[in-house]
Amino acid sequence: MKQILHIFIKDARHQWFEVLISLAATVALVFTCRSRWHAGAMLYGGAVSFSPLGLVSNLPAALVLIVPLSWWLLISPVIHEENLAGDRQFWITRPYEWKKLLAAKMLFLIVFLFIPLLVAQCVMLAEAGFTPFSSLRGLLYDLLLLTCVLVLPLIALATVTKNFARMTLAILGAAVCCIAIVLLAVNAPPDRIAIPYAGEIAIFLAVCLCVAVVVLQYARRNLRVSWILLALLAVLVAGASVMGGAPDNSQMDRTYPPLQLTGSAVQFAYQGESRTAPSAYVAQKGDWVGISIPVLVSGVADGTVTIPNFLKVTLQVPGGKSWTSVWQAYSDDKFFPEEKVASARFTMPRSVYDNFLGKPLNVQLTFALTQARAGNVEQFPLGDDFAVPGIGLCTSITDFAEHPGEIRGLACRAPLRQPELTLIHTAWHTAPCSGTSPNPNDYVQTAAWIGSIERDPAEFGIVPVWSSGINFTNQFVMESNKLTKVRHLCPQTRVAFTTYTLTTRTRAAFSIDGFQLPRLNAGQLTIMNHD
Amino acid sequence: MKLAIRTEKLSRRFGRTVAVDHVDLAVPEGAIYALVGANGAGKTTIIKMLMNIFSPSDGHAEVLGVDARRLAGKSFTRIGYVSENQELPEWMTTGAMLSYYRPFYPEWDPSLETQLVRQFDLPLGRKLKHLSRGMRMKAAFASSLAYRPSLIVLDEPFSGLDPLVRDELIEGLLDRAPETTVFISSHDLAEIETFSSHVGFLEQGRLLFSEEMPALSERFREVTVTLDRPSTLPGNCPASWLQPEAADFVVRFVHSNYKQQITERELAEFFPSARNFSLDAMPLRSIFLAIAKSGRNHAQSVENQPAANPAKGIKA
Numbered sequence: 077m078k079q080i081l082h083i084f085i086k087d088a089r090h091q092w093f094e095v096l097i098s099l100a101a102t103v104a105l106v107f108t109c110r111s112r113w114h115a116g117a118m119l120y121g122g123a124v125s126f127s128p129l130g131l132v133s134n135l136p137a138a139l140v141l142i143v144p145l146s147w148w149l150l151i152s153p154v155i156h157e158e159n160l161a162g163d164r165q166f167w168i169t170r171p172y173e174w175k176k177l178l179a180a181k182m183l184f185l186i187v188f189l190f191i192p193l194l195v196a197q198c199v200m201l202a203e204a205g206f207t208p209f210s211s212l213r214g215l216l217y218d219l220l221l222l223t224c225v226l227v228l229p230l231i232a233l234a235t236v237t238k239n240f241a242r243m244t245l246a247i248l249g250a251a252v253c254c255i256a257i258v259l260l261a262v263n264a265p266p267d268r269i270a271i272p273y274a275g276e277i278a279i280f281l282a283v284c285l286c287v288a289v290v291v292l293q294y295a296r297r298n299l300r301v302s303w304i305l306l307a308l309l310a311v312l313v314a315g316a317s318v319m320g321g322a323p324d325n326s327q328m329d330r331t332y333p334p335l336q337l338t339g340s341a342v343q344f345a346y347q348g349e350s351r352t353a354p355s356a357y358v359a360q361k362g363d364w365v366g367i368s369i370p371v372l373v374s375g376v377a378d379g380t381v382t383i384p385n386f387l388k389v390t391l392q393v394p395g396g397k398s399w400t401s402v403w404q405a406y407s408d409d410k411f412f413p414e415e416k417v418a419s420a421r422f423t424m425p426r427s428v429y430d431n432f433l434g435k436p437l438n439v440q441l442t443f444a445l446t447q448a449r450a451g452n453v454e455q456f457p458l459g460d461d462f463a464v465p466g467i468g469l470c471t472s473i474t475d476f477a478e479h480p481g482e483i484r485g486l487a488c489r490a491p492l493r494q495p496e497l498t499l500i501h502t503a504w505h506t507a508p509c510s511g512t513s514p515n516p517n518d519y520v521q522t523a524a525w526i527g528s529i530e531r532d533p534a535e536f537g538i539v540p541v542w543s544s545g546i547n548f549t550n551q552f553v554m555e556s557n558k559l560t561k562v563r564h565l566c567p568q569t570r571v572a573f574t575t576y577t578l579t580t581r582t583r584a585a586f587s588i589d590g591f592q593l594p595r596l597n598a599g600q601l602t603i604m605n606h607d
Numbered sequence: 608m609k610l611a612i613r614t615e616k617l618s619r620r621f622g623r624t625v626a627v628d629h630v631d632l633a634v635p636e637g638a639i640y641a642l643v644g645a646n647g648a649g650k651t652t653i654i655k656m657l658m659n660i661f662s663p664s665d666g667h668a669e670v671l672g673v674d675a676r677r678l679a680g681k682s683f684t685r686i687g688y689v690s691e692n693q694e695l696p697e698w699m700t701t702g703a704m705l706s707y708y709r710p711f712y713p714e715w716d717p718s719l720e721t722q723l724v725r726q727f728d729l730p731l732g733r734k735l736k737h738l739s740r741g742m743r744m745k746a747a748f749a750s751s752l753a754y755r756p757s758l759i760v761l762d763e764p765f766s767g768l769d770p771l772v773r774d775e776l777i778e779g780l781l782d783r784a785p786e787t788t789v790f791i792s793s794h795d796l797a798e799i800e801t802f803s804s805h806v807g808f809l810e811q812g813r814l815l816f817s818e819e820m821p822a823l824s825e826r827f828r829e830v831t832v833t834l835d836r837p838s839t840l841p842g843n844c845p846a847s848w849l850q851p852e853a854a855d856f857v858v859r860f861v862h863s864n865y866k867q868q869i870t871e872r873e874l875a876e877f878f879p880s881a882r883n884f885s886l887d888a889m890p891l892r893s894i895f896l897a898i899a900k901s902g903r904n905h906a907q908s909v910e911n912q913p914a915a916n917p918a919k920g921i922k923a
Contacts, residue, residue, distance in 0.1 A: 082710050082711075162694075168660060170708065172711070
């Protein structure tokens with residue numbers, strides 16, 4: 077312990093300037109976030125501007141990037157103080173014990189990086205109106221994520237480089253690798269099936285490899301093996317990205333069991349006679365074709381919402397060839413108890429499309445669905461900030477209002493992550509806000525969704541507060557593609573929050589007989605992203 | 608005899624280049640062992656293997672009874688290492704560096720530290736990066752002597768230093784010599800000769816000889832034979848004759864295996880018409896040059912042929 081403290085004190089004395097920069101960046105982030113939250117409505121949803129207020133509102137975004145950069149400035153010198161690459165270092169023939177040296181470096185990072193960050197996150201939570209103590213588990217989870225994604229790779233790169241310049245080059249190299257990996261993944265065939273848990277295994281192995289590099293460098297200073305491990309890491313990440321794709325059937329069977337097992341009553345039917353006829357679009361540089369089929373959705377139970385997550389399609393020529401898609405991600409949509417005509421969209425290879433075009437087909441569409449049940453409805457009058465149980469704090473946006481007292485929208489913030497999936501209802505006013513009760517004709521109903529069904533303890537991020545403006549529908553009145561009017565909210569208007577909690581995940585399927593693939597509409601080519 | 612350093616077939620390759628080739632060393636405790644050789648002979652590589660900075664490709668080394676591959680942490684409380692190109696914590700002042708190192712060594716002697724600081728005239732308040740090369744080397748020496756190490760390993764410590772600094776360093780080193788073993792690599796032969804007890808000669812990664820300094824000096828003689836008529840070199844010169852050359856009435860060479868009676872008899876047999884023999888003792892520098900040049904000439908003359916040891920006949 078004596079040696080650990082001795083090295084730690086030496087590092088603290090030498091790296092005080094880097095520590096100061098890192099602390100200053102963290103403190104600046106806390107202060108800018110605090111001013112943003114305290115300024116409340118004035119700074120939510122404001123357009124990017126160079127006014128002092130605009131600058132303050134954009135500072136947190138810049139500081140969220142600057143803080144990790146300051147970690148880079150902190151990690152590089154403290155590791156390179158006793159650098160592990162080379163054969164001329166002063167310390168390698170001195171009685172340093174590698175475990176103690178590593179412990180001293182970790183102590184330095186705990187004291188000057190992790191503890192300040194944790195304290196800063198607690199302060200930010202408190203300033204945002206939340207209790208840090210109740211979020212401690214989430215904060216530690218977030219710290220773990222930040223360590224695995226940012227800090228650990230930076231430490232690993234510092235241990236295999238001689239100085240800051242070399243480390244910078246290594247980081248640039250890693251960035252080039254990442255770009256190449258993204259390009260590989262983007263250009264990989266969209267119908268590839270992911271190896272089950274490939275992502276999770278790759279992340280676990282990546283963290284293990286980073287830890288192995290750090291330990292190996294401190295224990296043996298074996299640069300060649302360490303670089304091989306890092307190259308392996310790059311290959312692993314590239315492999316996981318390229319291998320990643322549509323979920324495989326066994327994984328889907330586990331997550332979305334068939335209908336009879338769950339008793340879901342959601343029904344789908346082909347709506348060939350609807351206003352929206354089936355259509356086809358060019359997707360993926362002409363190699364793929366997007367198909368949209370109108371589908372009537374019914375049978376969603378009262379007080380629930382059904383969210384389609386994936387869609388799988390089988391096309392079959394009676395007595396002939398067939399083609400089955402992989403599980404394709406479904407576009408953002410939600411089904412309510414009321415009947416609804418939705419568009420079932422999927423993509424298929426151009427060659428398959430050409431092969432099946434003009435032939436009567438049996439089509440089977442299988443939806444993977446998430447069902448959520450509505451919980452309590454909480455109502456609040458607009459005006460002052462208000463706390464919504466299960467969500468967080470919401471505040472009215474008053475900047476850029478045409479008249480005093482008008483509210484241009486709503487913004488909410490939640491601790492550590494997105495709130496639970498919530499439907500927000502309110503009503504726009506078209507007439508000026510006055511003290512008298514407005515005419516019912518001056519109301520336009522509006523709704524918005526926020527949050528997510530998925531509930532991790534925390535989302536990855538340096539600022540532990542999720543905040544977002546609420547995108548209500550019907551705010552803008554358009555005529556001939558021109559914005560003619562912006563609707564507003566008035567103080568004391570009621571806003572209703574309905575939270576939804578996950579009840580089940582299931583699947584539902586239906587068939588269409590004698591379906592003919594629509595012809596590509598040459599006049600309205602649309603590029604669809606397959607994801 | 609206890610050995611401070613022992614190596615067996617110690618080898619190191621860098622790719623296809625053999626930097627050190629099956630070196631067997633035995634450095635007795637208390638010796639001042641000088642490892643000499645031309646640039647690139649493999650001296651630094653051997654030292655780095657002894658200090659566990661490099662791993663051997665083959666063979667084995669022991670330092671103070673510890674396998675060199677396991678040399679780490681506390682083992683270095685008994686070893687002092689100074690190298691000409693060693694990095695130092697440049698941002699520290701000399702005083703801060705000594706204070707920083709102090710707690711690492713249980714045997715650190717503050718009074719000796721004070722004495723060394725005074726002896727080397729070290730400016731304690733100046734940062735190492737602002738010191739001259741000589742001063743930095745003195746600071747490195749002081750920080751490696753103050754804990755009375757059992758073994759001091761020095762890699763080209765005098766390289767590029769002015770004579771005054773060299774003398775100061777040698778003096779500081781010799782003050783500690785009775786209580787420690789010194790292993791020093793150098794091609795500064797004049798200094799080495801003045802204080803070394805043992806010498807090893809390394810060429811192209813191979814140890815050509817390793818022996819006590821007096822025995823070495825005794826073994827090498829510069830021979831000048833004056834003949835009564837012009838003559839050429841005998842065709843069957845012994846391998847122990849290095850750099851033989853003949854010019855008119857004189858034949859010169861370096862005898863690498865001189866033994867008074869045997870050599871005189873040998874000379875009489877080879878040069879029956881000799882008028883005079885001159886057998887002069889040689890300084891280490893001349894011995895080193897003779898061996899090095901002999902090796903190079905030999906290598907040139909037998910290019911593309913199986914190489915014979917250029918120092919064949921030299922006692923190893």
